[in-house]
Amino acid sequence: MDCVTSVEILSAELDGATTEEESRRARRHLEGCAECRLRHDRFRALHRAVRVMPAESGPDVTDAVLPALRPRRLDRLRGEAGGRARVLLRWALALVAVLQLAVALLQLTGVEIRVGAETARTTMPHIDHETGAWNAAVAVGLAWVALRARHAAAHLPVLASFTGVLGALCLLDLLTGRVGFERVVSHLPVLLGLVLVAVLALLNGPHGTPAPAARASSDTGPGAGEVPEPAEAEVEPLRSSPPPVARRESA
Known part of the structure; x- marks a missing residue:
């Protein structure tokens, strides 16, 4: 596994978007690549800093938004x-x-x-x-x-x-x-x-x-027995195995 693919897998791993096989291959690459280990440490530090960063309080737009959502x-x-x-x-x-x-x-x-x-x-x-x-x-x-x-x-x-x-x-x-x-x-x-x-x-x-x-x-008025028009069936997309790393956006 090359360094570019390893970095992509390690970045996706922090978001829980990798398979066990991909993580195992990336770990094996880390054992022999000091540069990738350094990048991985930086990824982990940045990921933790972002997760624990306090959220900035924005303006309260409740009074402006709720009237627009009320039905006429x-x-x-x-x-x-x-x-x-x-x-x-x-x-x-x-x-x-x-x-x-x-x-x-x-x-x-x-x-x-x-x-x-x-x-x-x-x-x-x-x-x-x-x-x-x-x-x-x-x-x-x-x-x-x-x-x-x-x-x-x-x-x-x-x-x-x-x-x-x-x-x-x-x-x-x-x-x-x-x-x-x-x-x-x-x-x-x-x-x-x-x-x-x-x-x-x-x-x-x-x-x-x-x-x-x-x-x-x-439906209690005249013509209550009319047959409603069939609604379009919602088709649930088929779930497939995780896409290749090359097609996944890095974190």
Whole structure:
């Protein structure tokens, strides 16, 4: 064994990173090399000095660090603390979906809902059929989010654009007297559904699911029987014998 390899082994030995065979070979080399014995003595003295050296006291950063580690209110609601709120929101959304479906069925079955002002009681069957189909589709979407809350964010763009345009047109028609108040009131379930879906999407977080610790508490709402997505299995790295000395960093 040469001196370079011996020095590396002796340095690693102080950190407990050598095998018995490596230590035995290094000891045999020390018996015939005075220079390596001197280096070994220096290594041991330095190693002991570092281990018994008093630690320098640094500044206390507790007050600066702990506030940053405290979860925000929204993060707490996304965790276990918001489990009950998410369940209530999903049940409320399911109820809104039923109301919205009832509105659609009224329109699809031809029940008269006034389109003109109070003095005009005419109906438009084809338009009622079109709006009934839209309302039925919206009801199905709301019910799906109530069952599978992780899809809330995906429904927001269509639901928000539909509700926004519908609200603007309803306001315009009310001001110009082209629609009755009863017709406008029938659109309230859509607005309420949009609010509930938006809150669910916010509580579920950017990944569409609540925090892992809160998933169990959220499974009591609609769709509690859904199968969770399989988590990636953690693969424990295989342990092998210690690497050769040439690949080990010296202490």
